[in-house]
Every structure is written in structure tokens, then in C-alpha cells.
Amino acid sequence: MTEDLLAIPHAFCQECRLCCRFIEPDRQTPFSSRPGLRPILPDVFRGKTDPDLTLVRIDEFDLWQCSLLDPSSWNCSSWPNHPLDCKIYPLVLILHEGSPWLGIDTNCPFSLHISREILQQKAAAIKSTDWARIPAPAKSALIVHLEKEGVDGVVPILSLED
Numbered sequence: 001m002t003e004d005l006l007a008i009p010h011a012f013c014q015e016c017r018l019c020c021r022f023i024e025p026d027r028q029t030p031f032s033s034r035p036g037l038r039p040i041l042p043d044v045f046r047g048k049t050d051p052d053l054t055l056v057r058i059d060e061f062d063l064w065q066c067s068l069l070d071p072s073s074w075n076c077s078s079w080p081n082h083p084l085d086c087k088i089y090p091l092v093l094i095l096h097e098g099s100p101w102l103g104i105d106t107n108c109p110f111s112l113h114i115s116r117e118i119l120q121q122k123a124a125a126i127k128s129t130d131w132a133r134i135p136a137p138a139k140s141a142l143i144v145h146l147e148k149e150g151v152d153g154v155v156p157i158l159s160l161e162d
Contacts, residue, residue: 095146
């Protein structure tokens with residue numbers, strides 16, 4: 001399984017936590033938190049403890065927040081056993097021109113501090129390891145979910161098709 005993709009400074013993430021907050025509970029959330037998708041996902045998408053990722057409403061911001069994020073410390077309670085989506089962020093799975101791609105979420109402030117070449121190298125490593133281990137039926141189900149995703153601020157960087 002992919003280790004955390006980038007060595008993002010902890011203090012940097014503590015100021016943001018954009019990756020742990022969502023506009024809608026069924027969009028842009030970790031795939032292993034989605035009831036319709038979770039049963040068919042391979043283990044590569046889950047953390048070692050296979051956490052149950054439920055989302056809770058943050059009224060003052062009208063956002064949803066991952067329940068694994070401790071609001072008092074802003075730390076992930078499943079760290080370092082968090083799902084693949086979390087490990088590879090700010091890279092995200094997207095649908096681009098009808099096929100699965102990895103893209104960089106430019107909404108993540110850290111994404112502006114790392115070279116595109118390094119991100120493409122990391123994306124290629126994910127494609128050759130984690131993506132390659134996913135069975136075809138699970139890939140098809142992921143693509144259906146990707147069709148529902150918004151991609152505002154996400155720049156495609158690598159096709160996952162051979």
C-alpha cells in the first residue's frame with residue numbers, strides 16, 4: 001500500500017484541513033466512506049484498521065467533516081492508518097475525458113509548493129502499484145462514482161489507463 005504521498009509539514013496541514021472537510025457528504029469524500037462503494041473496494045482503499053468513516057455536519061460552516069478528525073487537536077484519529085484517498089492527497093482520482101486520471105487538487109495550499117514533475121512521479125508510482133492491484137469490477141464502480149464528482153480546481157496530470 002502507498003505510504004503517505006508527500007511529506008507535507010504537519011503545521012501546514014493543521015492550518016487548513018481542507019482534505020478532511022466536504023461540501024456534500026457523498027462527493028469528494030474518501031471512497032471507503034461511501035456505503036454503495038465500500039463493499040466492493042479492495043483493501044488498498046482502506047486503512048489498516050478499516051475505519052468506519054462517517055461524516056458530521058459543521059453547522060457554522062455548512063460543511064461536512066470526517067468523523068476521524070479530532071476537532072480539539074485537528075489530528076486524524078486513524079493516522080497513519082487512514083484510507084488511500086487520504087494518503088495520496090493532494091492527488092485525487094478524477095474522470096477526465098471519460099477515463100480515470102489522477103489530478104492535483106489546486107485547492108490544497110500545499111499543491112502550490114511542490115513541482116508538477118514530482119507530482120507526476122508520485123502519480124506514476126500510484127498507477128503502477130495501488131491502481132494496478134484494483135480488480136476490473138472495482139475500477140468500473142469507481143468510475144461510476146467519479147462521474148458524480150466535481151472537479152473544480154483539480155488539474156489532470158496522469159491517465160490511469162494503459
